[in-house]
Amino acid sequence: MAKITLVEAINLALAHELAHDPAVVLLGEDIGPNGGVFRATVGLQERFGEGRVLDTPLAESMIAGLAIGMAAMGLKPVAEIQFSGFIYPTVDQMINHAGRLRTRTRGRLSVPMVLRTPSGAGIHAPEHHSESNEALFAHMPGVRVVTPSSPRRAYGLLLAAIRDPDPVVFFEPTRLYRLHKQEVEDDGEALPLDTCFVLREGRDITLVSWGAMIHETLEAAHVLAETGVEAEVIDLATLSPIDYETILESVARTGRLVVVHEAPRTAGLGGEILAEVAERAGYDLAAPPVRVTGYDVVTPLFKLEHEFMPSVNRIVAAARRVLEG
Amino acid sequence: MAKITLVEAINLALAHELAHDPAVVLLGEDIGPNGGVFRATVGLQERFGEGRVLDTPLAESMIAGLAIGMAAMGLKPVAEIQFSGFIYPTVDQMINHAGRLRTRTRGRLSVPMVLRTPSGAGIHAPEHHSESNEALFAHMPGVRVVTPSSPRRAYGLLLAAIRDPDPVVFFEPTRLYRLHKQEVEDDGEALPLDTCFVLREGRDITLVSWGAMIHETLEAAHVLAETGVEAEVIDLATLSPIDYETILESVARTGRLVVVHEAPRTAGLGGEILAEVAERAGYDLAAPPVRVTGYDVVTPLFKLEHEFMPSVNRIVAAARRVLEG
Amino acid sequence: MPSIVAHFDVPLVRCLDAEGRVVGDLPPLASDTETLRAIFRAMLRVRLFDTKAVALQRTGQLGTYASCLGHEALHVGIGSALRPEDAFFPTYREYGTQLWRGVKMSEILLFWGGDERGSAFAEQPHDFPWAVPIGTQMLHASGAALAFRLRHEARVALAIIGDGGTSQGDFYEALNAAGVWSLPAVFVVANNRWAISVPLAKQTAAQTLAQKAIAAGLPGVQVDGNDLLAVRSVLDDAIERARRGHGPTLVEALTYRLSDHTTADDARRYRGKEEVDRAWAEEPLVRLRRFLAERGLWTEAEEKRWTERCQEDIEEAVRAYLATGKPSPADMFDYTFATLPAGLAAQRAEALAAVEASPHG
């Protein structure tokens, strides 16, 4: 089995579902002959035809709205938004319709769609190409939010997202697209959307993160291990609804929590997780939990993007504060 | 001095700024001869003319985008979105431009606009007319989010919002529009946007809320007082950036915190506040802090809206849990 | 001299004038007397239902309600022109279409009565529920039409939107998408001259709304929307064209909102009585009734019988509506996802406990 990158794993999962489920249709800007600006859909139109892989006009509200109509009529559209900085015109359709149609029709209609989008900073991209905005979608009832952090999880979680009977926003960390390779078996096995993944076990402190920041978080755990601190690293993976059982179980053991994300701090998902843990396991905490996040500023152009993104050092420092606290 | 309602206080503040600052221009759907669907702009077009109070075509992305262009060219547009359920098409313009123009041009251009919108449930309104979505805007760097909870604060905070040199999203709780009257002096005095308001002092527990839920929160404090519990009630008022000093100072005294909001729980602002307090004042907390919020479901149609909105009972019960904790 | 590289005409189709006199070519439907009578009955029925719904709101038995007064020819015209397997994408006042397509009067009342079960449509499987966020439904229709196209189904998606709605980006994006893929879609603009208090002249500088089709490369047609025969003539062509795979059409139907915008509105604030009086002279029932009566296809006696029959049905629907209990708070949770996530299950339990603890809030 050849090792593949995360973006190749996305391609593999898309191809698998296109081949096995005639209801799956891909749509988006430049996903056809061009294969997507990140090459996530390369070769798919050639292989499955223009009736399964559709280049759309340039309009994101349109992409979301079309997907909703298609999904309600029985297709399983997988739509690509070219960069997460361009996802905002979909917010209206996603919150007012995609996440709402099942409950407002009491189950008569539903929206089994996926909205895929590259996400995050760190690849020296132009303005508006480096945003992390998962928290906006996590606040939408009826919408699942998922992000993978390895090729294998990208494959398994994307399969699950496509098969899920409800709308899923699927954030793909651009920084990881080509960073690592992993053996990924094309066995059509989906991963569950109701669980976090424990990537590293540890008894001293719980580090929760997702997407590209998993990379720095694991490195921080490695650094901490050099001084004998065993950090447990949890990949949140499904950002909404959140599997709190895994996190609470971990915190019950470690008594210490750091949440790491790239998105701005205020009203980000780090707040959500700290709050829930404080509410439900406040007495388990040996020290105040801490967030390490992007700052409450516009994602800067790339000369400063590394100063914006949480660094291994900041994570380690935060963990040490919590350990000493 | 006559007593006026919250919506009348909004009208008073708008009239004051229109009269005193020629740069102020109102725009929105049905705000002219109709005076706004909630009558917030009643009489203003007649008084100040069609060049100051503009009925717009029906398009919310347009309203936000126009306001940005107007503001960057030196006007101070105050735009109305008819209901907060229709504010989503503005998200793209607000996050990608309104909150961003100052930093991306290093101060050359700025966006002194206000986006006013009625917000919240509880008035038996039709579908999509009862949403609470302040958290989406609080997550946007460079954007202020403000909500009043009394006629006097409506007047003072709206003046401040219009005079602020940066974009402000101003949520007006529909449930309070006509609930109470208060004497409001039309003295042109703005209230500060960098502070919460302590509405009731108390030593036993801190209750933080905003907008219409202030009403239930104060009632809960009253119920608690009957059993000798003195709750401090803080009106957050400016939801972003948050004045944490006032909250932390209160929690340092009470050691107990409940945050109440109507918006869905996950990734709502309650999480933000609990997290920040846990981080910065974890050791001050005598018991785990608690959120009382709307559930993670679509705001239901009105037959169930009271089951959705946090009730006095739920707030009291949560406070008692924290007090016993 | 610049050369002319493109050229467009916007036609207007009329069949009957306000008095029911023939003023244009009649469609085949004009001689299908049974269908015509059924259509007129449906127009009368929805007028009666609408009157009752407004009365229910006025007496505190219904929430805010959006009347369809004056739109009956257009709405029933659409309902009768579509096939059951087609899909309809309404705004919030097309009861005439919906009743024809299997939505129940009691469901309409439930919706405006604040109950999601009103959108569950027991006998209409695939039509979308009311779209309150203006313009959004246009894209759903294009999406549905795209699904039909990709699956080679001979089905048509029809969306309706108001004159105000044509200012929304979604309106235009939907037309453009339908054009690109030549989708089996029909878009109807109900130009009733007002968007709440905003008159058409403040909505757009376009002299017709049909011409908005040109932006997307679609044909655009104006039709007298109070003239049932003209409406059907134009719709039958557009639907047939879509069904045969020849692409979408934009139809602008000229009509008038004879009522307030909704029961929460007071139109006297922003429009004069004379304008409304003039519009009443053009309303759709009179002319079709006269057309039928003059051909011996409708009598006063029939009208009386049918009215009574409708009133009974309406009363029954009202009883069913009023007898429908409050939904369970559990319903808020049980349809959020296909299966209940753990966190939501806990909130559900909390909500049920809260209701138990204090049933009155």
Next chain:
Amino acid sequence: MPSIVAHFDVPLVRCLDAEGRVVGDLPPLASDTETLRAIFRAMLRVRLFDTKAVALQRTGQLGTYASCLGHEALHVGIGSALRPEDAFFPTYREYGTQLWRGVKMSEILLFWGGDERGSAFAEQPHDFPWAVPIGTQMLHASGAALAFRLRHEARVALAIIGDGGTSQGDFYEALNAAGVWSLPAVFVVANNRWAISVPLAKQTAAQTLAQKAIAAGLPGVQVDGNDLLAVRSVLDDAIERARRGHGPTLVEALTYRLSDHTTADDARRYRGKEEVDRAWAEEPLVRLRRFLAERGLWTEAEEKRWTERCQEDIEEAVRAYLATGKPSPADMFDYTFATLPAGLAAQRAEALAAVEASPHG
């Protein structure tokens, strides 16, 4: 027979053909030789700058860069047609316009080099910076035009957008708003036939993009965008019309993206060499050079001298760009609001401390 209630023509304006031969009425500008020469010099200059910028990216000295190759007549045409007090709303490749209006080459490089100071425009006070979210800038232009209108200023807002951008709802909403208030705005569609890999035929079924104006009740004109004289002829009229308060115009400029979409793109994946070769034969510099040369207004010697002069300026701009140090991390915070809120001040301190602690991240 339906009556025709509206009728529209879309004109195409051309002055010079690909060889610089006169094929249409010449505008007054054609005899203003000094301005024409200045325009040609600016076109040459931006072509040279563009070539250099691509080279900088290829050698790792610049981030992703969007080339303007082939758009020089249109961009410099716009720049030279506007007055300083007018406001320009670009997409991301209109360097020809921006350089004319006071934006510096080093600023353009800074922007694509990942530095916000590139949008600070030391010598251009009110033009908007690059709009990367496609279509959004159209509304800013309408908003600016509305401001000018309300303040009775004789200023014009001009926005440009690509063929792909015309599919966005914001595009249409901006046109519609401009029509309603008869705003002093000019909207230019740079129809370069491609939106990254999507050809025009997949973007819209409209046979021209100028006709999209009809949806908003505006005049729409097509112009050969590679023909400087035609561009100026059409723009001068549109800008004059706007300035006099006669309302907005939509101009579709036919041109071609001779480069890849950006340096991150490889256009060979989706378009053939022949098409690009044909487009090269139509490119804008050749015909204006020939027009001038044949009238004795431009010589090879001048071209050589001017090219050298430009190369020096460009080298200097590159040096200034490369010499610009990294911005301070404090800058992330200091321009977020007019004054720094307490919470952000704490984050600022944290960020500066983090950088201090580990300057290399």
